[in-house]
Amino acid sequence: MRIASLRFGLTIAAVLVIQIAFFLYWHGDKVKQYAFPESGVINATFANFHLEYEIVTNFSADRCKGKQLFIFVMTTVKFFAQRDVIRRTWASKNHTADALVVFIVGKDEKEENMKLMREENERYGDIIETTIPDVYNYTALKIHAGYYLHTKYCFDVPFVLRADDDVIVLPDRFVHFIKAGFFNNTGKAIYGIIWTEGKPVRDPSHKWYIPPEYYKPDTFPPYVNGPAYLMTRLAPKAILEKTKETTFFWIEDVMFTGIMANSTGVKLIDANGIFKSTIPHCLLSQTTAPNQSMLHTPTTPLSPIGFEHLDNNDQTVVSTNPPVTYQTNAFSSHFQLPRPSSRQLLTGPPNGHPSTPPESQNTTSNASNSDGSPSPKKKGVISKFFASARTLAPVVAIGTAVLKLGEYLADGSDPIGDISNGVNDVIDWATS
Known part of the structure; x- marks a missing residue:
């Protein structure tokens, strides 16, 4: 009887040990996977400026699984119409099977706008x-939030697209290029329209004035159009x-894709064949433009007529701007933000571009290519085994315990007494 009770006690102890081991592995893996809080304080610290902000929305890394492209759209709380049109067109499920699209917003002064935005998000x-x-001069910080989201939650997604809400994107076209190997994802690189020889405006009366204390050199480094x-x-x-290590100022594309990219070895690659800033004639005739994936013309407001006219052909680049035959200006009032006082620290130009576009747009490398950067670690055989087995562990453990209990009850034994005797036997054996 003592042997049977000892066997039963050891069996129960072994089952408990296995159960605890699987429990710790499961929750430990969760901690490793979600090491960053789904909401919490984020420090945006620059050489001359610091802001603590929060991402209020709960965001799960599960949303990024299997995606090839992470798109964050810069918008403001009150731009309800723009978001609605984007959802119904290029960000619809028909175009985003392999892409995740999110809108980054700030805090509006009007509580009614915040209430409506939260209802929209529900x-x-x-x-x-x-x-x-949620003002223009803090746009760079919302871009900081977009970078943060990808880095902390969606780092396995190989590509990130930053876009304004007056830009049309074809996510499925981008994903096609990604899968075809058109973009190299092994290094640090930014693809877009490159501007060179941009110069900061030093005239204090100019709306694009940049004080020397914010940026001292007479020219900007090459940067990508914002x-x-x-x-x-x-x-x-x-x-x-x-x-x-970087002085914060309001021209975000210069700061992020120029100054900081230059100091971190991020390569700038000219891709003006797929990034367009004007409406090509092929759009007006509704012919195909198979090499283009993005179009932006900031001088014309967003129009749903433009979308309806252009979004029917899957091979056509879609524009946020209506064709010239249409003069619809439905949402123009949503595009004007009040300009902050010039006394405020972050006052800057209304469109973020300090100079005229360059005559030539050539590929430039800010530093040596970093193609040798390490790839994310892959799970080993043991980790894969535990990953597949851990969901079955509770069932196995409980089933074993129930079977043992049923076996003892069928024999007319006293399981509680046997457990007690078994534990005592184990203690006596361990201390002898």
Whole structure:
């Protein structure tokens, strides 16, 4: 009887040990996978500026699984119409099977706008609400939030696209290029329209005036045009790690894709064949433009007529702007933001571009290519075994215990007494 009770006690102890081991492995893996809080304070620290903000929206890394492209759209709380049109056109499920699209917003002064935005997000679940002031001069901080989201939650997604809400993107076209190997995802790179020889305006009366204390050199480094650009997954992370050494100012494309990219070895690659800033004639005739994936013309407001006219052909680049035959200006009032006082620290130009576009747009490398950067670690055989087995562990453990209990009850034994005797026997054996 003592042997039977000892066997039963050891069996129960072994089952408990296995159960605890699987429990710790399961929850430990969760901690490793979600090491960053789904909401919490984020420090945006620059050499001359610091802001603590929060991502209010709960965001799960599960949303990024299997995606090839992470798109974050810069918008403001009150731009309800723009988001609605985007959802119904290029960000619809028909175009985003392999892409995740989210809208980055800040905090609006009007509580009614915040209430309506949150109701909108309850319906669609694609808005990332932050506590960043929702004004133009803090756009760079919302980009910081977009970089943060990808780096902390979606780092396995190989490409990141930053876009304004007056830009049309064809996600499925981008994914096609990604799968075809058109973009190299092994290094730190930014693809887009490259501007060179840009110069800061030094006239204090000019709306694009940049004080020397914000930026001393007479020319900007090459940078990528701000309305939209594509990044490999290593680029946002590298740029975020450089913010503390960089002076913050409001021209975000110069700051992120020029100054910080230049100091972190991020390569700029000219892709003006797929990034367009004007409406090509092929759109007006509704012929195909198979090489283009993004179009932006900031001088014409967003129009649903433009979308309806252009979105029917899957091979046609879609524009946020209506064809010239249409003069619809339905949402123009949503595109004007009040300009902050010139006394405020972050006052800047209304469109973020300090100089005229360059005559030539050539590929440039800010530093040596970093193609040798390490890839994310892959799970080993043991980890894969535990990953597949851990869901069955509770069932196996409980089933074993029930079978043993049933066996003892069938024999007319006293399982509680046997457990007690077994534990005592184990203690006596261990201390002898």
